[in-house]
Amino acid sequence: MADLWVNSAERIGADLHLELSGPGGRRAALIRALREAVRGGRLAPGTRLPPYRSLAADLGVARNTVADAYAELVAEGWLTARQGSGTRVAERALPPRPAGNPPVRTPPRARGPLHDLRQGTPDVSGFPRADWLASYRRALQQAPSEAFGPGDPAGRAELREALAEYLARARGVRCEPDRIVVCSGFGHALRLLFEGRVLRGPLAVEAYGLPFHRELLGGAGVRTVPLPLDEDGARVDRLTRERGVLLTPAHQFPTGGPLHAGRRAAVIDWARARDAVVVEDDYDGEFRYDRRPVGAVQGLDPERVILVGSVSKSLSPAVRLGWMVLPERYMADVLAAKGEREAWAGVLDQLCLADFVASGSYDRHVRRMRQRYRGRRDRLVAALARRAPHIEVTGVAAGLHAVLRLPPGTEAATVERARRLGVALDGLAAFRHPQHPESAAPAPDGLVVGYATPPEHAYAAALDALCGVFPDP
Template sequence: MQALREAVDSGRLAPGTRLPPYRSLARDLGVARNTVADAYAELVAEGRLSARQGSGTRVADRAAPLPTGRNAPVRPAAPRPVVHDLMPSSPDASAFPRSDWLASARRAVSAAPNDAFGVGDPRGRPELRTALAEYLARARGVRTEPDRIVVCAGFAHALRLLGGILDGPVAVEAYGLAFHRGLLTEAGHRTVPLTVDEAGARTAELAATGARAALLTPAHQFPTGGPLHAERRALAVDWARAHGGLLLEDDYDGEFRYDRRPIGAVQGLDPDRVVYLGSTSKSLSPALRLGWMVLPGELVDPVLAAKGTRELTSGVVDQLTLADFLSHGAYDRHLRRMRRHYRRRRDLVVRTLADRAPDIRVSGIAAGLHAVLELPEHTEPLALGTARRLGLALAGLHSYRHPDSTTPPRDGLVIGYGTPPDHAFPAALDALCQALTALPRS
């Protein structure tokens, strides 16, 4: 309640702002409905909120920021805080399967051998590696054995470890996360961009890069959204075989495909030339800090040497819990629910934009948790500026472009439809449409 009171008093919640129904807010916060209802009632009694039948609970018109006195210190105007989060980063945190996860944790801890609570094995718990080998073979077409899997703290951790054992330049997609390129640069590797189009990265360019490894997002190119065409997958594997190269396959959201069954992993084409990288960051939660590397046999020992003699990054209890979650089918059930959930959100994005911003083309929507809104040339900065003024967080395509790319930059917005809880999603879409309708027509 104190946070709500401060938000009203400071003006972060403007007069007239409609608050979510207390049932929705209670569900998102994981508290009892009565707790939120009592807080609303007290703030209504204080005059900070108003509640009317049929119009919900709103910030009262008289509730304005506290006035500043003549002697108050002068502060520069702060940018409007984020009110609507459409950054392409996280899943819907409110959808974390708390009950099923807790049930798995209880079973896993009860069944765990005593040695599970000793010094951790840098490979990861055998229970988890065994469960992952079975699941990845069945769901993603990955060919491996538990001994070729190394558990890590997520994709960034895996890339740091691999960066320490790779040689020479690394080819990357011309559109991708600057953070990932930075990790490779910190490890001493020059990154060379591969052109990206509607069929994914142009892997025919690999031979001319001089690279010894290539980082790709084959199932769902990030951020432009398309899958890597079958012919380009084959070309990438052929390059790796002919040049002694290595493909790093970032399968960050491969489970979420809506138009057909998820596309199988490139790793299945050649397990000795592809490192498969996955995590729970999109499927469950980035807070778990759990990921995995499926390695060619010859890389297992070098990766373990880079990781160290003890497990210092991924908690054993979470590893055991995930192993149980996988083996009891809870992970599959959760993914089925979330595919329906995110597909509904994606469909709402498409319908809303078709109705309110019909000039904007939406792409990259066959899979994943984000979409690309293609903008008229040179309008991306205007769209981002308008979004900031509306308290809307999203990303522009320019921020993902490799600085050495020779292809002309594209104007667009990358919006994540996974992050907001259900009650906040319609308002976020409304703010997005406001930002788009402010753009000049092409």
């Protein structure tokens, strides 16, 4: 038996695995192998087969052996041969199924919501395809040969240099390229920091946040301690003996609003006094509308803050790229946790993003999407003021989502009503820490509405459906 991999010029694309075995010599074995490949669907109708000479060379058989096999399969109707078009798999109907053997049906997919207003996703129809493609082409053409070898665990120098310049200019971050480690997003950063035992708990977190992050921390054996929130952000005065604190200071997730300037200074003072660390989730700091930009807390003390960002909100969650800006004392441990072989962020994507940032395309895209999301935010506020004036809209000075305050005790019923009407959104309770300090502040009822999620052409219908969720007061 010979297991051979045949390289085809068209439509086969990848190698074709043929097993030449059984009685009758090589010609008969080749006929059986090709016939089985067609019958089994591995060679689709219309697929062009390799020329006699190249297939014969790959298989180690005589050219006439291949020619004779092709000719017999053409005569049987499996293949077709036409001058100038080569030999192809025939376009023919599949044989009928035997009676009593019903076709296997794929179970239908569960029907999704008619209108998706869940948080966490940008308008993916706004992805800058032309500019991204131009950057990818430049990056590929200019990439040095060594870029195609094993990667640096810190990430490509080109990307770290571009990020250092951008973060300093746009987010007030103080860093050098050698303090940046490229990762695949915030979740990956948490895994490196806590599963890699670079940091340890207990860790203070905001009383509202992503359950996914709390689950990831719990899986790493980290105990999380919730901090209550008020109109000035997290109550950092409640910090005690924790080893660190995880904050979203530019735009608290999901309730909205920046961390007050006094509290930003206070959390740095606490970290210095306790020899602790602040993990700053800078998840959508570029998108602000009705307030001045809020710089990163990291700028107050680069040796006490780990800043983590990504392009999941600004570009797309499909671009699996993020970054950590690290104090010097954590660099070696993070790189050791990451390992010698880069397994998460592809080098070509890193080079593409580096060009995208350095060329100014990233800034232009962010400004364009900021205008789009501001317009959507304004339409949401206006529609609710007109059709559901009893619903208070909060947390809309920045970001990609709004919080709609509801009367006490109505959240669960409203989320269920929205589901029945085909509107997907999240209740505020879904983001509440299980040990939320009820005594510090009552847990409000509300909805978290992602106004960035629907594509532009579907936004008006999504708003109309959302307004229909709220009964008259």
